[in-house]
Structure formats: C-alpha cells, structure tokens
Amino acid sequence: MKPLFRAAVLGSILALTTACQADNEAPKKAPAAQAASTAASSIKVENAFARAVPAGQANSAAFLTLVNTSDTARSVKSATSPVAATVELHTHTNNNGVMEMRQIPQIDVPAKGTTELKPGGLHIMLIGLKQELKPGENAALTLTFDDGSTTTVNASIKDITPPAGAGGMQHH
Numbered sequence: 167m168k169p170l171f172r173a174a175v176l177g178s179i180l181a182l183t184t185a186c187q188a189d190n191e192a193p194k195k196a197p198a199a200q201a202a203s204t205a206a207s208s209i210k211v212e213n214a215f216a217r218a219v220p221a222g223q224a225n226s227a228a229f230l231t232l233v234n235t236s237d238t239a240r241s242v243k244s245a246t247s248p249v250a251a252t253v254e255l256h257t258h259t260n261n262n263g264v265m266e267m268r269q270i271p272q273i274d275v276p277a278k279g280t281t282e283l284k285p286g287g288l289h290i291m292l293i294g295l296k297q298e299l300k301p302g303e304n305a306a307l308t309l310t311f312d313d314g315s316t317t318t319v320n321a322s323i324k325d326i327t328p329p330a331g332a333g334g335m336q337h338h
C-alpha cells in the first residue's frame with residue numbers, strides 16, 4: 167500500500183468515527199426542535215362548528231377558522247370524525263350560476279395567514295353520519311396537516327340555514 171493511500175484510508179476512518187459521535191448526540195436535540203415547528207403547534211383552530219341535521223340525514227358539514235401563526239405555509243390534508251363514516255375536504259364552486267361542491271386534496275393556510283371555512287365556501291364534509299347531529303352537542307374533528315401532525319377540536323353543533331343557491335347537501 168502506498169503511503170498516500172494509507173493516509174486517505176486513515177482519514178476515512180477518522181471521518182466515520184466523528185460522524186458516529188455526531189449521530190449519537192443528534193437524538194437528544196431533535197425532538198424539541200421538531201415539536202416547536204409542527205403544523206399542529208403553529209395553527210390555531212377557532213370557531214369550529216357543524217351543521218345540525220335530523221336523524222336519518224346522511225350528510226352534514228363542519229366549518230372552522232385556521233390561523234397560521236408561523237412563517238411556514240401549511241395545509242390540512244385530511245380530516246376524520248367519530249360521527250361520520252367518511253370525511254372529505256370540500257369547496258363550493260359557482261358553475262354557470264349553479265353552486266356545486268367538490269372534493270379538494272387540501273386546504274391551504276398561508277404563512278401568517280388565516281383560512282376560513284364557512285357555509286357556501288370551504289367546508290369539511292361529513293358523509294355517512296353514524297348519529298343525529300343535535301344542536302348544543304359537539305362533534306370531534308381531527309385534522310391532519312401536511313407534516314403529519316394532527317389537531318383534534320370539538321365542533322359545536324348548530325342550526326345553520328344552507329346558503330342560498332348552495333343546493334343544500336346535494337352532491338355534484
């Protein structure tokens with residue numbers, strides 16, 4: 167083995183040893199840094215409510231306001247609720263004067279911004295209700311954000327008149 171090559175091998179071993187030491191220290195620091203910057207910790211969910219519907223009604227919708235306190239743009243990727251078999255993210259679009267709702271892949275919350283879900287606009291669709299949604303009661307909603315972090319809120323169930331022209335619970 168040439169002396170120069172031997173030095174290179176020795177250098178590699180030293181580099182590996184240093185890398186191992188760095189790896190050993192990393193886990194101690196990582197969790198705290200991560201917890202400070204999750205979407206769930208930086209997005210406040212305010213004014214969560216759901217539309218009251220009588221027994222036998224298949225679908226309802228929930229609404230809330232997302233306040234992003236961080237400098238990072240975030241999004242809600244999915245939602246679940248114990249009161250519904252399927253929960254989808256929806257928006258309303260005006261299609262030649264007819265309001266239609268459609269499923270969307272995510273709801274964006276800009277950096278330092280606010281996104282409001284409200285009747286006639288963005289909403290969380292509760293499909294296949296497992297129970298009556300009575301005014302004055304609550305429905306739990308769990309939101310999953312783009313980084314996989316989750317937030318669970320209690321949506322207060324209220325009587326809400328469907329917005330004019332929104333077609334009620336009609337789908338597509």
Ligand SMILES: [Cu+2]
Binds near residue numbers: 227256289290
């Ligand atoms: Cu909908």
